[in-house]
Amino acid sequence: DVKVTQSSRYLVKRTGEKVFLECVQDMDHENMFWYRQDPGLGLRLIYFSYDVKMKEKGDIPEGYSVSREKKERFSLILESASTNQTSMYLCASSLNGGGGDEQFFGPGTRLTVL
Amino acid sequence: GENVEQHPSTLSVQEGDSAVIKCTYSDSASNYFPWYKQELGKRPQLIIDIRSNVGEKKDQRIAVTLNKTAKHFSLHITETQPEDSAVYFCATNSGGYQKVTFGTGTKLQVIP
Numbered sequence: 313d314v315k316v317t318q319s320s321r322y323l324v325k326r327t328g329e330k331v332f333l334e335c336v337q338d339m340d341h342e343n344m345f346w347y348r349q350d351p352g353l354g355l356r357l358i359y360f361s362y363d364v365k366m367k368e369k370g371d372i373p374e375g376y377s378v379s380r381e382k383k384e385r386f387s388l389i390l391e392s393a394s395t396n397q398t399s400m401y402l403c404a405s406s407l408n409g410g411g412g413d414e415q416f417f418g419p420g421t422r423l424t425v426l
Numbered sequence: 427g428e429n430v431e432q433h434p435s436t437l438s439v440q441e442g443d444s445a446v447i448k449c450t451y452s453d454s455a456s457n458y459f460p461w462y463k464q465e466l467g468k469r470p471q472l473i474i475d476i477r478s479n480v481g482e483k484k485d486q487r488i489a490v491t492l493n494k495t496a497k498h499f500s501l502h503i504t505e506t507q508p509e510d511s512a513v514y515f516c517a518t519n520s521g522g523y524q525k526v527t528f529g530t531g532t533k534l535q536v537i538p
Contacts, residue, residue, distance in 0.1 A: 345526075352435070354515060354530035355470070370525065402469065412458025412477070412519040415526065417469040 315339070316418040318403055324424045331390040333421050335403030342408045344386035345415065346370075346378065349400040361386055393425045428453045428520035432529030439506050440537050447532045449516035450498040456518040459492055459499045460526075464513045473514075474501070506536045 319334040335344065345360040347370075357370030359378040367378050375397060379387045386405075390397055401421045406413040429452040439445050449459075460475035476483045476490045476499065483490050487506075492499040499518075503510055516529040 347528075352530060354432075355528040357525065357527070360525060368525070371527070412460070412475075412526070414460065414472045414475065415462075415470075417471070419469055 316403060316405055316416050318401075318418040318421050320421050321419060322422050322424075324426065325390075325393050326426050327394060329393050329425075331393050331423065331425075333388040333390075333401055333403075333423070335386045335388070335405075335418055336384055337386075337405040337416070338384065339405070339407075339416075340383065341405035341416075342383075343406045343413075344380065345404040345406075346376075346386065346388045347402045347404065348372070349402055349420070355402065358388065393423075395425050397423065398425045399423060428456065428518065428525075428527040430516060430518055430527050430529045432516050432532060434532060435530065436533045436535070438535045438537060441506060441508060443506055445503045445506055445510070445534055445536075447501045447514055447516070447534075448498060449500070449518075449529050450496075451518045451527075452497065453518070453520040454494075454497065456520055458519045458526075459490065460517050461490060461501050462515045462517065462528075464515065464531075466512070470515060503534075506534075508536050508538050510534060511536045 316337045346358040347355040361367045361380040377389045403418040404415040406415045432449045457478040462470040463473045464470040487504045489502040513531045
């Protein structure tokens with residue numbers, strides 16, 4: 313059974329702080345993804361990674377960066393948090409993206425930036 | 427990039443009736459079309475998917491149809507039950523196939 317975990321369920325930060333969100337998967341999946349979920353906007357892809365140390369921009373990468381030093385761990389970094397980054401952040405992983413595969417999601421981190 | 431449009435944004439049906447959610451996409455190279463269900467406070471989970479070499483797929487009360495010519499695909503839920511109440515997302519792959527673009531979601535309410 314695939315398990316995707318995220319470091320925090322709820323997080324409150326102040327404007328300008330550096331924020332780290334971490335995601336770990338335990339099924340040796342190649343691909344990992346970071347999304348933000350906002351009402352009426354669905355799931356929007358921020359960044360994804362198809363291999364260790366590889367990263368690709370998604371649809372809304374501005375203000376974010378990522379790190380994938382180990383296969384099982386994918387971190388999302390907000391260099392200087394702003395109030396418009398208040399959102400639900402979801403991490404996901406998939407076995408091998410060639411041709412498309414089921415994505416397994418983490419429980420989400422609700423981030424509030426004050 | 428890929429553009430996925432999903433309709434309707436909200437849908438209310440009586441228990442036992444059918445529900446249909448439709449999505450259109452823009453990238454003719456897309457070949458994987460999953461549907462995810464997200465219950466309140468929970469993470470999205472895959473309920474059914476279809477690949478471009480298939481026109482229809484069924485799993486008990488759930489079916490997905492794909493029209494590649496018209497670039498649209500639909501989720502059909504028959505004999506709806508209260509536990510079907512959730513937000514449903516369509517998605518499709520694009521841009522090298524690892525990337526997945528989601529629709530904006532449909533909130534389905536099944537009224538007992």
